[in-house]
Amino acid sequence: MATPVLEVRDLAKHFNLAREGLSAGRRTVRAVDGVSFAIAAGETLGLVGESGCGKSTVGRMIMRLIDPSAGTVTLDGTDVTKLSRARMRAFRPRLQMIFQDPYASLNPRMTAAAIVGEPLLVHGVARGAELRERVAALFARVGLRPDQMALYPNQFSGGQRQRLSIARALALGPRLIVADEPVSALDVSIQAQVVNLLADLQDEHGLAYLFIAHDLAVVRTISHRVAVMYLGRIVELAPTEDLFNAPRHPYTQALLSAVPVPDPSRRGAKRVLPQGELPSPIAPPPGCHFHPRCPHAVERCRSEVPALRTLADGRAAACHLLD
Amino acid sequence: MNVATEPVLAVQGLTTGFDTARGRLVAVNDLSFSLARGETLAIVGESGCGKSVAALSIMRLLETPPALILGGTIRFAGRDLAQADEATMSGLRGAKLSMIFQEPMTALNPSMKVGLQIAEPLMRHRGLTREAALARAVEMLDLVRIPEAARRAEDYPHRMSGGMRQRVMIAMALACEPDLLIADEPTTALDVTIQAQVLEILRALQARMGAAVILITHDLGVVAEVADRVVVMYAGHKVEEADVASLFARPRHPYTHGLMRSVPRVNAPGRASGGRVRLPEIAGIVPALDQRPPGCPFVPRCPLASARCAEMPPLAEHSPGHWAACWHSDAVGQAAGAGHA
Numbered sequence: 001m002a003t004p005v006l007e008v009r010d011l012a013k014h015f016n017l018a019r020e021g022l023s024a025g026r027r028t029v030r031a032v033d034g035v036s037f038a039i040a041a042g043e044t045l046g047l048v049g050e051s052g053c054g055k056s057t058v059g060r061m062i063m064r065l066i067d068p069s070a071g072t073v074t075l076d077g078t079d080v081t082k083l084s085r086a087r088m089r090a091f092r093p094r095l096q097m098i099f100q101d102p103y104a105s106l107n108p109r110m111t112a113a114a115i116v117g118e119p120l121l122v123h124g125v126a127r128g129a130e131l132r133e134r135v136a137a138l139f140a141r142v143g144l145r146p147d148q149m150a151l152y153p154n155q156f157s158g159g160q161r162q163r164l165s166i167a168r169a170l171a172l173g174p175r176l177i178v179a180d181e182p183v184s185a186l187d188v189s190i191q192a193q194v195v196n197l198l199a200d201l202q203d204e205h206g207l208a209y210l211f212i213a214h215d216l217a218v219v220r221t222i223s224h225r226v227a228v229m230y231l232g233r234i235v236e237l238a239p240t241e242d243l244f245n246a247p248r249h250p251y252t253q254a255l256l257s258a259v260p261v262p263d264p265s266r267r268g269a270k271r272v273l274p275q276g277e278l279p280s281p282i283a284p285p286p287g288c289h290f291h292p293r294c295p296h297a298v299e300r301c302r303s304e305v306p307a308l309r310t311l312a313d314g315r316a317a318a319c320h321l322l323d
Numbered sequence: 324m325n326v327a328t329e330p331v332l333a334v335q336g337l338t339t340g341f342d343t344a345r346g347r348l349v350a351v352n353d354l355s356f357s358l359a360r361g362e363t364l365a366i367v368g369e370s371g372c373g374k375s376v377a378a379l380s381i382m383r384l385l386e387t388p389p390a391l392i393l394g395g396t397i398r399f400a401g402r403d404l405a406q407a408d409e410a411t412m413s414g415l416r417g418a419k420l421s422m423i424f425q426e427p428m429t430a431l432n433p434s435m436k437v438g439l440q441i442a443e444p445l446m447r448h449r450g451l452t453r454e455a456a457l458a459r460a461v462e463m464l465d466l467v468r469i470p471e472a473a474r475r476a477e478d479y480p481h482r483m484s485g486g487m488r489q490r491v492m493i494a495m496a497l498a499c500e501p502d503l504l505i506a507d508e509p510t511t512a513l514d515v516t517i518q519a520q521v522l523e524i525l526r527a528l529q530a531r532m533g534a535a536v537i538l539i540t541h542d543l544g545v546v547a548e549v550a551d552r553v554v555v556m557y558a559g560h561k562v563e564e565a566d567v568a569s570l571f572a573r574p575r576h577p578y579t580h581g582l583m584r585s586v587p588r589v590n591a592p593g594r595a596s597g598g599r600v601r602l603p604e605i606a607g608i609v610p611a612l613d614q615r616p617p618g619c620p621f622v623p624r625c626p627l628a629s630a631r632c633a634e635m636p637p638l639a640e641h642s643p644g645h646w647a648a649c650w651h652s653d654a655v656g657q658a659a660g661a662g663h664a
Contacts, residue, residue, distance in 0.1 A: 050514035051485075157608050158370075187369035188541065189605035192585035196601050199594060214514065217544075217587035221602060224595045240595035258519040259589045260544030264567045267548060273523075274516050276470075277484055 003077070004038035005175050005208040006062065011035045011071035013057050017282065029282050031057045033232040035071070036308075039176070042202060044209040046223030046240070048216060050255075052281045053229040055212045059178045062210065063097050064088060076175060093123055093172035098165050100181035105165060106153040112164055113139075113149035119171045138167040142197060159190035166197065176208045184215060195222055216259050220244050228252045231281055231289040234308055238315035248317045251290045288320065296321055330357035331502050331535040332381070336395035337405070339373075339380045341612075342388055348612040349393070350376040352559040358503070363529065363536040365550035365567075367543065367582075371609045373559040374539045378505045380405075381537075382422050383412045400502065418448035421496035425508040427488035430495070431480040438464070438476025441495045448499050463494035466531075467524050486517035493525060500532050507539045522549055543586050547571060552644075555579045558610060558620035561638065565645035575647035577655050578621045581605040619649070627651040 013032040032054040039045045047055045061068045064080060072079045080091055099105040106115055117135045120126045126134050136146055142163040153161055162182060169177055179198070183191040199222055202209060213219050219226060220240055227237040228249065236249040247253045254274040274293035279285055285292050291301040300320050308318040339351040351373040358364050366374045379385045381397055383404060397404035400419050402411065416422075424430055432440055441463050442456035451459065457476070464472035467490040480488055489509065496504055506525070510518040526549060529536055540546060546553055546567065553570050555563040555578065563576040574580040584603040587593075594600045607624040616622055618633040625632070631650045638646045649655065 050516065159608060187609070188543075188582055188586050189369060190608065191587070192602035192604045195587070196604060199601070215587070216515070217589040220589055220591070221587040221593040221600065223593065240593055244589065254516060256589065258516045260519075260522075260542065260548045261590055262543035262547045262571070262583065262586055262588065263590075264547040264550075264571050271519065273519050277486060278514065278517070 004040050005076060006210070007038040007072075007074040008058070008062065009036045009072045009074070011058065011061060011073065012069045013054070013061060013066065014069040027282065030232050030284070031281060032061070032068075035229070035232075035234055037227055037234070037237060039208040039210060041175070041208055042206040043225070044202065044211050044223045046219035046226040047210060047212045047229065048214065048219050048226060048255075049229035050214065050278055052231065052278060054232045054281075055229050056180055058229075059097070059180050059210060059212050062176075062178055063095060065097075093119070094175045096169035096172070096174040096177050098162070098169050098177060098179040098182045100185055103153065103158075103161060106161060106168075108153050110152070111149065112144070112151050112153070112156070115153070115164060116167045116171060119168060123172060125172065134171070138170060141170070141201075142167045143193075157190075158186050159193060162186065162194050163197065166194075166201070170201065170205075173205070174207065176210070178210045178212070180212045181214070182211075183218060184213060191218070198222065216244075216256065228255065231279065231284045233289065233318065234316075235290065235319070236315070236317045237308070238317075242313070242315055248311065248315060248322055249290075249319050250294045250296055250321075252317075254293070288318075331360050331362075331399070332537075333357040333398040334377075334381065334395065335398070337377065337380060337392070337397060338394040339376055339385070339390060340393050341390050345613050350559055350612060351380060354395070354556075354561050356554050356561070356564065358535045358537065360502070360535055361529070361533045363538055363549055363551045365538045365540060365546040365553045366556060367540060367546055367553055368556035369541055369582075369609055371558070371612070372556040374556050375507055377556070378422070378507055378537065378539055382416065382420065382505060383407065383409075384422070414448075417444040417496075417501075418499045419502045420505075421499075421501040421503070422505040422507065423489075423492050423496045423509050425511050427485070427492040428480065430492050431488060433480055435479070436477055437480060437483070437491045441476075441491070441498050444495065444499050459498065460494070463498050464491070466528060467491070467494045468520070469494075484517075486513055486521060489513060489517075489521055490524060493521070493528070497528055497532060497534070501534055503535050503537070504529075505537045505539070508541070509538070510545065511540070511542070518545075525549070543583060555582075558615055559612075560620060560648065562621065562649070563647045564638075565647075569642065569645045575641050575645065575652040575655055576621075576649045577625050577627050577651070578605075579647075580655050581624075581626075627654055 011032055012034055015029045015031055017027045035058055049055050060066045062073050068081055073081050113135050116138050117131050120131055144163055183194050211222055223240045226240050226243045227234050230251050236252045247256050254272055257271045258273055276293050287303045288301040288306050291297040306318045306320045308316050310316050311322060335355050337351055337354040340347050340349040354377055368374050380392055392405050395405060438457055438460045441460035445451045445456040445459055461472045461476050464475055469475050469487060469490055510521050550567045552566050554561055557578045563579045574583055585605055587602060605624055618635050622628045622632045636648045636650045638648045640646050
């Protein structure tokens with residue numbers, strides 16, 4: 001890979017929990033535990049996993065909405081985890097975030113034009129007539145009409161609100177966009193519009209995307225590579241088509257097998273569903289976190305944490321059975 | 324019609340509206356369908372299509388006012404539920420007629436042990452003693468595959484994961500072996516591996532008890548997995564109905580066709596496979612309740628729309644049991660047959 005836009009190395013986030021009772025020691029949740037990956041310009045890395053796997057926490061650490069407990073986040077060669085607040089401010093234009101619920105992330109008392117123009121104004125990029133012009137161009141690019149500039153967020157549909165947050169994220173010409181479940185609150189027909197828009201914008205601007213989602217079909221559609229997380233760790237990282245056509249890690253296999261396919265002729269196809277519940281991230285199983293639900297687990301899996309290793313085919317997986 | 328083939332539920336011309344400051348808005352418009360014992364009917368559509376309002380109309384759980392059933396009949400258990408009073412309905416709900424929701428905490432009492440919550444309808448409707456009902460509740464928890472059912476019956480809902488709560492709600496809804504279960508997005512809030520478990524449990528229990536199920540969902544994958552028959556709704560209207568194989572093989576309404584094409588597929592290559600793989604879009608958005616055009620409601624988004632569509636097309640039968648409300652449904656069939664499949 002050419003010099004990546006983003007490189008994340010050994011990223012970790014540990015939360016301390018309150019003591020339970022007098023004798024109990026302090027307990028720590030390892031929400032993210034040693035996560036590493038890189039994303040190149042023009043590339044989408046899909047980050048998938050079920051509730052509590054830590055995927056959103058990874059996104060928030062990259063944005064520095066929360067500080068990592070360990071590890072580095074390198075953007076265009078600079079480790080942003082070490083930057084002061086003032087220097088971080090200078091980096092902000094390069095990384096932007098899109099959230100699941102555009103309702104919660106857009107100020108309801110600002111007009112659409114003010115929302116999209118705010119980053120340009122705050123960073124002193126444009127004002128007055130030039131600001132209005134640039135906002136109008138952003139509106140046009142994301143498929144909103146000029147007459148919608150004076151409206152408030154509650155006057156937009158869910159899909160239009162997501163277009164609005166995309167326009168705002170684009171305003172400062174970012175290098176990286178962290179998109180956390182950007183289409184999961186949208187209806188299917190609207191989802192397709194927003195996914196296509198994100199893909200077009202990436203092709204036009206060479207944007208790097210970290211696309212965080214639980215919907216594997218959407219992730220397959222938009223991602224070039226995919227990382228699968230389970231209880232704080234990446235268990236598999238591979239080019240999209242390799243991962244979906246022949247998943248290597250037993251958890252990835254189970255996850256893909258559980259997705260319902262909109263094709264009734266495939267009904268009754270054999271499934272390898274993981275057994276039991278997702279364990280609590282507060283007390284994950286020792287060794288490989290997946291071992292209690294894994295159909296192939298052996299003794300070693302119960303005690304020894306498997307490292308994420310590059311396999312012979314160039315993909316990476318964390319499983320003792322793939323050694 | 325003899326007893327064996329008589330439908331469990333027959334909805335005819337159901338029309339439900341809301342009185343609002345903007346006047347009377349119709350959310351469900353002339354909806355008809357029926358359901359046989361043991362059958363699973365999926366009602367599919369996007370936000371605002373009327374699928375949940377239809378379900379709540381059948382359950383008579385809509386608050387009146389502002390909601391009111393403006394017309395139609397809901398034949399169930401020898402009665403017309405559209406005309407039934409609240410006493411009749413509370414005798415049916417939880418006994419012959421049950422509903423489960425997307426968010427189990429809306430149906431579960433947070434301050435009551437789950438065993439007792441499952442036992443309650445058994446005491447009320449079946450006249451079981453508390454002891455017998457509690458024993459049956461543990462059996463039900465076991466049936467929905469909750470491990471250590473006897474111990475779990477003593478837990479409060481907040482002690483359980485989302486997937487377990489959903490299973491508790493299923494146990495509660497099925498405790499009295501209802502004739503009809505309405506499941507409104509029952510797995511939408513669940514992780515995909517837990518969704519697969521819950522759907523499997525629902526399927527197994529339905530087979531065992533012979534209940535008819537109405538599954539309300541926006542997820543075509545779930546529909547393909549579990550439904551026998553499908554009703555597609557758009558802007559309050561039933562626009563298509565077919566058995567599941569026929570619907571997916573050859574949709575006859577442009578909305579159904581658009582929906583199937585725009586859904587991303589986990590088994591279809593994405594853009595990483597080279598080139599620009601685009602999801603086919605349905606242009607525009609679902610019209611608001613007070614902005615529905617006369618005639619076919621899909622016209623503003625429809626690639627096949629013509630002058631004729633200003634008149635609402637009737638439901639027409641294209642093959643046995645496959646109905647669609649579209650003047651151009653033959654063109655849809657052609658496009659689908661030649662297209663992605």
